[in-house]
Amino acid sequence: MTIHEPVLLREVLLYLDPRPGQNFIDCTFGGGGHALALLAKVRPGGQVIGIDLDERAIENFGRKAPGLILVNDNYKNIRKIILDKKDELGRNDKISGVLLDLGLSSDQLGSGDRGFSFQAKEFLDLRFSKVSQPVSASDMLRTASEQELVDIFKNYGEERLARPIAKKIIAHRVVDNHAFDSSTLASLVADIYKKFYKRPSKKHPATKVFQALRIAVNDEYGNIRSGLSNSAELLSSGGRLAVISFHSGEDRIVKNFFRDQAKLGRLKIITKKPIAATEEESTKNSRSRSAKLRVAEKV
Numbered sequence: 001m002t003i004h005e006p007v008l009l010r011e012v013l014l015y016l017d018p019r020p021g022q023n024f025i026d027c028t029f030g031g032g033g034h035a036l037a038l039l040a041k042v043r044p045g046g047q048v049i050g051i052d053l054d055e056r057a058i059e060n061f062g063r064k065a066p067g068l069i070l071v072n073d074n075y076k077n078i079r080k081i082i083l084d085k086k087d088e089l090g091r092n093d094k095i096s097g098v099l100l101d102l103g104l105s106s107d108q109l110g111s112g113d114r115g116f117s118f119q120a121k122e123f124l125d126l127r128f129s130k131v132s133q134p135v136s137a138s139d140m141l142r143t144a145s146e147q148e149l150v151d152i153f154k155n156y157g158e159e160r161l162a163r164p165i166a167k168k169i170i171a172h173r174v175v176d177n178h179a180f181d182s183s184t185l186a187s188l189v190a191d192i193y194k195k196f197y198k199r200p201s202k203k204h205p206a207t208k209v210f211q212a213l214r215i216a217v218n219d220e221y222g223n224i225r226s227g228l229s230n231s232a233e234l235l236s237s238g239g240r241l242a243v244i245s246f247h248s249g250e251d252r253i254v255k256n257f258f259r260d261q262a263k264l265g266r267l268k269i270i271t272k273k274p275i276a277a278t279e280e281e282s283t284k285n286s287r288s289r290s291a292k293l294r295v296a297e298k299v
């Protein structure tokens with residue numbers, strides 16, 4: 001199993017400023033890197049609630065730590081989750097900070113059977129949870145209309161070749177009606193790129209299409225919107241909401257949410273500009289290169 005290296009960890013700790021006795025929620029527990037660092041700072045007395053939609057992330061962690069409460073659920077349900085955990089939190093139920101570290105973890109990318117990696121031949125699943133999400137990316141590609149595919153690739157991937165890629169997928173499924181796997185999709189997209197661009201791009205040409213499908217399959221933008229507004233509701237005043245995003249679509253939602261809440265006088269924006277990884281971190285951990293951290297404080 002790949003070890004997920006938490007991004008912008010020093011900066012998250014600096015802005016959330018966890019202290020002994022405080023409670024924090026890590027909405028995207030993953031491999032637990034951020035959650036455990038927060039936990040070390042809030043002990044004794046404080047607790048960290050770690051949420052992950054992926055049942056495997058919770059199972060893989062596989063240990064108990066004093067003060068760590070793990071929940072397998074969608075962070076959009078954060079208010080209900082906290083209500084359910086009221087007894088475990090006890091009398092000290094104030095929430096001093098919430099963290100969302102969006103996207104997928106290195107464990108998921110390297111899992112070998114979920115389609116997240118387009119370098120390998122894996123069933124094109126792309127779901128964070130098979131239990132709560134019935135439709136895989138392969139199902140989506142086999143049933144969506146050309147226009148639906150174009151909308152997904154454009155809206156969630158800002159893919160300029162959305163139309164020819166959608167046409168290629170539809171043509172492929174007429175001759176081969178098997179489930180899609182990751183390398184087949186990657187090579188269909190690469191064929192289209194070769195037709196339109198003479199020079200190969202630095203990133204794999206299928207990067208945006210995979211991102212778009214993952215967002216659609218998991219309703220990621222819907223989750224982020226609900227997760228942000230529910231998190232802002234349950235924070236104690238003075239508590240902080242920190243969000244790490246990895247591409248412009250995610251960052252735009254966070255930026256607009258903070259701006260709208262600041263106008264209503266509910267949140268104060270702490271990071272006027274998003275915080276990026278230092279050169280040192282970018283060199284060590286390539287995932288951190290596109291990371292942006294925004295922080296706001298409950299008024």
Ligand SMILES: C[S@@+](CC[C@H](N)C(=O)[O-])C[C@H]1O[C@@H](n2cnc3c(N)ncnc32)[C@H](O)[C@@H]1O
Nearest residue numbers: 006028030031032033034052053054074075101
């Ligand atoms: C970038 S990883 C988090 C890594 C983590 N911060 C660490 O240090 O290991 C994002 C995690 O969020 C989870 N996730 C994605 N959408 C979610 C949702 N709506 N609710 C809960 N967890 C979600 C994914 O399953 C993944 O494990």
